[in-house]
Amino acid sequence: MAQTITFTVNGSAKSVEIEGWEKLIDVLRDRLNLTGTKRGCDDASCGACVVVVDGEAARSCVYLAKKLDGKSVVTIEGMSNGTALHPIQEALIEAGAVQCGYCIPGIVMALYALFTRKLDVSEDEILEELSHHLCRCTGYEAILEGARLAQKKMAERRG
């Protein structure tokens, strides 16, 4: 059954008519053309589709769109402003964590949710967060290095 939901994406208000079966990833990719959010598995196991909903990392492939009404969503498209990258993106690039790049948007968003909630998390907490993200290219070494560098950069900018 079609229904209309109202929510914000990357700060701008959206009103979208959706079907009951639609997931957040369908709304982002197919209705709003925000294709930076990636589909990798459809059973919430790979983390490529992670976006941030009301400050929490959410797997958009299993997040029912109808639950989105009134919420605030941040996607990878909201992380850079056209001229400057977010420190998390800078850090992952500097660490060499970007190879094929398919898992990267999900990882950027998960780290964004994690570090926004609490910046001085331990390495174990970072590992726990990253353990929900599959990457076939890097062997994870550069991703962990990038995550720690991101933490450092964000702390420096916060001052």
Added chain:
Amino acid sequence: MDLKYVGKNIARPDAAPKATGRVQFLDDIRLPGLLHAAFLRPEYAHAKIISIDTSEAEKCEGVVKVVTGRECRFRYGENIKDRLPMAVDRVRWIGEPVAAVVAESVHQAQLAVKKIKAVYEPLPVYIDARDSLKKDAVLIHEDAPNFVRLPGMEPVPGTNIANRYTLKKGDVGKGFAEAEVVVEGEFNYPFSSSAAIEPHGAIVWFHEDKTIEAWSSSICPFIVREDMAHVYGLPISDVRVHIPEIGGCFGYKSDVTIEQTVAYVASFVPGRPVKWVATRKEDLLSTLIGHGFRTQIKIGAKKDGSLTALKTTILHSTGASMDTGIHVLIACTHNSTGAYEFPHCHLEGLSVYTNTPPVGAYRGYGHQESQFAMERMMDILARKLRMDPFALREKNYLGPGKVTSLGERLWESNGDVKKCADRVRGIVFANKKKPAEDDRYYYGRGFAALMKSPKGASFSSKSCYLKFNSDGSVSINMGGAEVGQGLRTVVRQVAAEALKISPERIRVYTEIDTQFSPWEWQTIGSMFTIQGGRAILRAAEKAIAQMKRTASQVLRVDEDRLVYDGDSIYLNHDPGVRVAVTKLARGYTYDDGVTVGEVVHTTADARLPRQSNPDACGQGTMGITYTFGAQACEIRIEKATGRVLIDHFVSCFDVGKVINPRQIRGQVTGGVMMAIGSTLHEELKFTPDGQAVNPHFSKYRFPTILDAPKKQTVEFVETPEQIGPFGARGIGEHPVIGVAPAILNAVHDAIGVDFCEIPLTKEKVLQAITAKRAR
């Protein structure tokens, strides 16, 4: 050689576009009038199709067309045409396409697929070559001997043997007669998936003007183009294939795989593009899978450790099609010697049809499967000989003057396995003991040497189009597929070095489009750096020569008096007489407007030099360099659970020349992790009746960051290669080769149990520990 850009951590040009989510992968492509396909997959892994009723599906909302294989009149394949775009009257594996719905949306197509009613008559199912080889086995392809195929590929009539590959060196009977010790073993490297995070997919559009346009997350656009042109009777130039950004390949997006199926479906709705992107289940079952190799190995040696003979028999469960698996089997067979010289070899490989998804390329392409057997056997043989395993290996390493199973004599420039082994050994074994067993853990250390042979086709060129712009910047267009390995950075660095300009002044084209890109066979076999790099050097030389020709007119001097330094061309004995590159890029314009010379843009290619077909014994030349390396690990085994923890994994390869230290480390750490997955966790499982057990990431045990080694050490030896740019060899596949034997050798070191099969799950280890304690 003093190098300015090669060997430095030049930044990836594609990192920022990827990190912002702005790059376009296949599923991100939107086209006007785009339709979507979804497929019906069979209920049985092997069955006759009695009927398919599509009437209910046709009535569903949004459905444009329902397609079955009934009208299919062609087979395809690059080596043997044993592939069908859609099942016709029989299904042969659980992921095969049986019917397709084309609809306005993916959701509509998927709903309608559920309304298709197919009736089957089940046939016996064989998921392992050992079963389909049995005498009374039903033939999976009754008409196999009639399939069109390349010379040298011979199905054995009346059997499920799709091909028999034999390689003989010397006289194996004599070799075993000379042997004083013989060891034998059987090893299994089961099915798994390359499983890139981006699922495979394609879009095909039959245009009104009778041309075909396609997009695929493939690494072989030019093969896809030729294959489609052939099937639909078009000039090759009337098929255009685009390759967008690729979200990882690791093998299975090579060769023509899903594109012919999507094209077949799209041919029923000409005028509109049809997109299909695999669900994860389809990506695991309906594209290409990896491995499926059983290696029987018998080694003869003298008491002093000199190897005398090798006999290997490799059984390959190649799946319901052999086309993409045959060369993996061949590579697996001739690489079963590992990094050792055997004077006498009899190596045999059988490609056997099975009711499983077709096997194709998987990073390593046959090397890790048989060298898993060889490197485990070297440890076992050393124990039998009461010899130090390093000393045994050193006595037999291939190297200058030694001859491979293929009959190729090696030179110093082929690299130095001993140097790699010594490096690794020094880090893991020398001057220290492993920790003593404690309450919680057993500790072990293991080693493996490895060889990566070349694998290509004699015509397998890579090409480079290089264009100087009027500001002296350079645009480079190549047909090589960037799958994450970082080839665009390599192109930049090699070109910068060759053209003596800063890498920032070089832009590498991102999309491959057969309409614009120079021809390349396919981006496989860890050969882009070598071949692509060489093509760049040749194109750069031509461009410099072209600028010198123009400059010789401008400066009124012979070309051979001129020197190029990146900025200018000048007279070598009087550098004050010079002309800037920026003034030569479009020919030179004099003050009065008269222009001379040519636009500076060149093309060049590089093929495998002198690759030859095998002779009657199966010997020949692979046409390009071998690579050697060594890997070792320090592990712990948790007594309570049997879990194997990798504390330290060390790799060293003789890569000739490191082009980009950060990128090459990323290739190695990623490859090692992938192979740790194969060794300890991953297996694509099928029930005896061919049903898939774990075709989802929630069940397929893909390694996570928690499975990563605590520490990886990555080192390189740089013995310059003669063919590659600045002495470089490839590296993409090599890191996976020695991982399983290194870990399993370490497991033996820890608990004294020899395992011959992977994945070595914690349950298997725990069982072995419990059995050991009970003794």
